[in-house]
Structure formats: structure tokens, C-alpha cells
Amino acid sequence: MNTESMESPGGTLNLPSVQERRSLREQVTHALRAALVAGELRPGIVYSAPVLAGEFGVSATPVREAMLDLAKEGLVEVVRNKGFRVIGLTxxxxxxxxxxxxxxxxxxxxxxxxxxxxxxxxxxxxxxxxxxxxxxxxxxxxxxxxxxxxxxxxxxxxxxxxxxxxxxxxxxxxxxxxxxxxxxxxxxxxxxxxxxxxxxxxxxxxxxxxxxxxxxxxxxxxxxxxxxx
The missing domain is CATH 1.20.120.530 (GntR ligand-binding domain-like)
Incomplete structure (x- = not known):
């Protein structure tokens, strides 16, 4: 499968703003999971934590943590030194x-x-x-x-x-x-x-x-x- 790397945004993603009611990690995990289900995040694209962090207006650390949470759930996979790839479904x-x-x-x-x-x-x-x-x-x-x-x-x-x-x-x-x-x-x-x-x-x-x-x-x-x- 061809993989497209997303080191810089090719267009603005429809991601929600992050609020302060929960920890940043929880909020970002929640928002990324919803974006994934909605099809905003697509299989075959490697999403970098810094780019997604820029979309949210937060640092890259909570985004990396959130992506690791999603990886544990089997929703994304880690691409070494690049970011995270959404796992496709049939x-x-x-x-x-x-x-x-x-x-x-x-x-x-x-x-x-x-x-x-x-x-x-x-x-x-x-x-x-x-x-x-x-x-x-x-x-x-x-x-x-x-x-x-x-x-x-x-x-x-x-x-x-x-x-x-x-x-x-x-x-x-x-x-x-x-x-x-x-x-x-x-x-x-x-x-x-x-x-x-x-x-x-x-x-x-x-x-x-x-x-x-x-x-x-x-x-x-x-x-x-x-x-x-």
C-alpha cells in the first residue's frame, strides 16, 4: 500500500478546538478518535504529531500521547520517526x-x-x-x-x-x-x-x-x- 506522509498540512482538517475541562491528553484522544470515525483522518496517510498539534493549537506532546492511546486500541500504528498511520478497514x-x-x-x-x-x-x-x-x-x-x-x-x-x-x-x-x-x-x-x-x-x-x-x-x-x- 502506498503511504503518503503528512509532514505539513495539505489542507486544514476539521478538528475541534481543545478546551480546558479535561486533560489535554484526554481531549486530544477524544477529538482524534471522533475525527478518525468521521473519516477526517484517512488510512494510508502518515500524520505527524507536530502538524496535528498545530491544528489543535497545543504542543506536540499531548498529541503523541493521544496517538499512542489510539495505537493501543488498534486504531492507528506507529511509523518510526514519522508519525502515525490510520489502520484501514475492509x-x-x-x-x-x-x-x-x-x-x-x-x-x-x-x-x-x-x-x-x-x-x-x-x-x-x-x-x-x-x-x-x-x-x-x-x-x-x-x-x-x-x-x-x-x-x-x-x-x-x-x-x-x-x-x-x-x-x-x-x-x-x-x-x-x-x-x-x-x-x-x-x-x-x-x-x-x-x-x-x-x-x-x-x-x-x-x-x-x-x-x-x-x-x-x-x-x-x-x-x-x-x-x-
Missing amino acids: EQDLDDFTEIRELIEIPATVRVAETATPEQLEPLRAHARAIVKAARKGDLVAYIESDRQFHLGLLALHGNRHLVDTVRELRSRSRLYGLNALVSAGRLVESAEEHERLLDAMIARDLTAVEHLIAEHLGHVRRLWAQGD
Whole structure:
């Protein structure tokens, strides 16, 4: 596989600004993981820590630390004396990840709809609306982060932390290259609005609708978000 080295930016990446609420290492790790899932960071390119640090407006040290964290997760690999390369995935990998998510998340989401109170579910609406806001701005990294918070927050109501950890890892390993195409086609907002419809069905305890909506949503994650068609 040909490798393109990114020693200087060939164009500005859509990376979020770094805030002071968490350690720089945690923030950068979080932001890079979201950028990777959103397809902002691409396989076959070697990203140098100093260049990425310049994008974030921080020193290279927390970026190197963050990339090492991602390397431990199997998301990137170290390229000696150059930087880090994103590990590519096959179409079969993405199909397999989606299948596992469907097997876990559909029944788990229905179970949460059966047991969670409106008071427990309603706080998720802020995340659902943040997803739509990010979609309208075309901010893919913010979109992925808000989507992560919504779905993991929903699954946390199931009460099984191992289930949440498994889905978190599957999400981190996914690639959603089709999001840019959805933004260009003006369809990302439509996809974003699925979250609030799902939440409304859960609060109403319409279990048939909940099962249909989460299954349809995960199908869109694979067909529309990953492929863009």
C-alpha cells in the first residue's frame, strides 16, 4: 500500500478546538478518535504529531500521547520517526461491526424503553438536538461526538457497563466516510433527526416503533453514513 506522509498540512482538517475541562491528553484522544470515525483522518496517510498539534493549537506532546492511546486500541500504528498511520478497514469489517451492533443495540434499546422513566430519558434530548445542530453546520467531528454521547448514554440506562464498553469499542473501530457525501447532498440533517424520533418513541413506550427505529437507524449508519449512497 502506498503511504503518503503528512509532514505539513495539505489542507486544514476539521478538528475541534481543545478546551480546558479535561486533560489535554484526554481531549486530544477524544477529538482524534471522533475525527478518525468521521473519516477526517484517512488510512494510508502518515500524520505527524507536530502538524496535528498545530491544528489543535497545543504542543506536540499531548498529541503523541493521544496517538499512542489510539495505537493501543488498534486504531492507528506507529511509523518510526514519522508519525502515525490510520489502520484501514475492509467492507467486511464494517459489515461485521454493524451486525454485532445490531445484535446488541436493538434488544438493549427496546429493553431500556421498557424500563427507563421519562425523567431518565429526557436528558438525552440535549444530545439529540446537538446532533442536529452539528449536522446543520456540517461539523462531522461534533456530529460523531454528540451521536456517541446519545447512544452510549441511552445504553447506560440498561445498567450493563460491559455492554456500553463493547458498543463504545465497536463505534471507535467504525469508519463513516459517507458523512461528507450526506452533507454535500443536504441529507445529514434528515439522518440526524432520527435520534429525537427514537427518543420520543422510547418515552411513549411504543416498543414496536422503538425496535423499528433503532434497526432502521443502524442500517443507515452502515449504508448511508459509511458509504454515502
